[in-house]
Amino acid sequence: MPRDICADIVFGRKSSNPVMYRLTCEERHEWKHDSDLIVEILDEHPPRRLGGDKWADDQGVGDINRGQLYHAVMTYYPVPGLEPPDPVDVAVKWVRGKRAIVSLRREAEMYEGPLIPLQGQVVPIFGGLFTTTTRDGFDIGCLILEWCPGNDHTTFGKPTEDELRLRENAVRQLHAVGVHHGQLFERDEGLCLSDGRHFLRAADGTLRIVDFQRAFMHRCVDKDTDLDSTNETDDDSADLERICDELLRAIEHYHRALEGELRTTPWNTF
Ligand SMILES: [Zn+2]
Structure with missing residues (x-):
């Protein structure tokens, strides 16, 4: 011992x-x-x-x-x-x-x-x-x-396309190990300032998801599931149907940004 x-x-x-x-x-x-x-x-x-x-x-x-x-x-x-x-x-x-x-x-x-x-x-x-x-x-x-020095999410304003890409990738890895965070997205529609409090930056600038007190285990996606070409074929739609709301939201935010719709995505500053 x-x-x-x-x-x-x-x-x-x-x-x-x-x-x-x-x-x-x-x-x-x-x-x-x-x-x-x-x-x-x-x-x-x-x-x-x-x-x-x-x-x-x-x-x-x-x-x-x-x-x-x-x-x-x-x-x-x-x-x-x-x-x-x-x-x-x-x-x-x-x-x-x-x-x-x-x-x-x-x-x-x-x-x-x-x-x-x-x-x-x-x-x-x-x-x-x-x-x-x-x-x-x-x-x-x-x-x-x-310690994640990039703790003050209020200084960065609306997330950029790059930020949303990093968030999507991180949420996907989280769900691939079966963890549902439970507090990542405040609203069904649009982006929220307060969502940023759970997406911090480590000293080297890489992203960290924090605060797992309400997290629980579930199964919605495997490590190897390819969701990169969402909504293009029937097979991809089948994959999307399986995944949970939290991961879906991360994917949707990023894809909206990719499609040039970031500017018109609602931004809630709370
Ligand atoms: Zn999930």
Whole structure:
């Protein structure tokens, strides 16, 4: 049995009063840490629970994870005789409450299960699920994931043809491993600004689909199904009939762009 790996999550590292939580790893992960982690939150004050404040009643306790997402740098405690790996930028998804942790665990199981072959290509690299109960009785959970610096989808406006091509390709790969995301497209018709919050860019500019708390397994398309020449022959129509709404929508958005109809596609800025 490998020993438990811990992650020390440090908030307010540059303040005079930094606060550290020690969490234990529940799920193994792509990075396969050999020693305990130090995760320094870069841009944040301590969570509101600290300093005598209370968390908002609805914060991180619902079925849907309403915790916070932080940008952090992950390093390791030194191991004698081993060269330490380079620090790496990570996203820390931080929640409070048993129900929120259950939801986070579901997401972790997706990353550790069907999404394994897509990590670092279509979905973020998964760095582990860590949990603890604090001395004053709060259950805390956090997911560590590859940091995607292209996080602010509101700055890009209506997606371009190229963006829609990348999204279509990513959604297709997701469905080929049997995963239905469940929150990718806000509306049946047209494009939505908010759709972009689940299509981020990794450091190298490639696309990542994120947030799998409502994802479920289904079967609509195989890896080898050729959908590239949609709506041209009867066989292709048969393929299209099999596929689910989520994938169909990704294909339709891209094809509309290909056919020069992107400009007239409705754009909902919410
Ligand atoms: Zn599907």
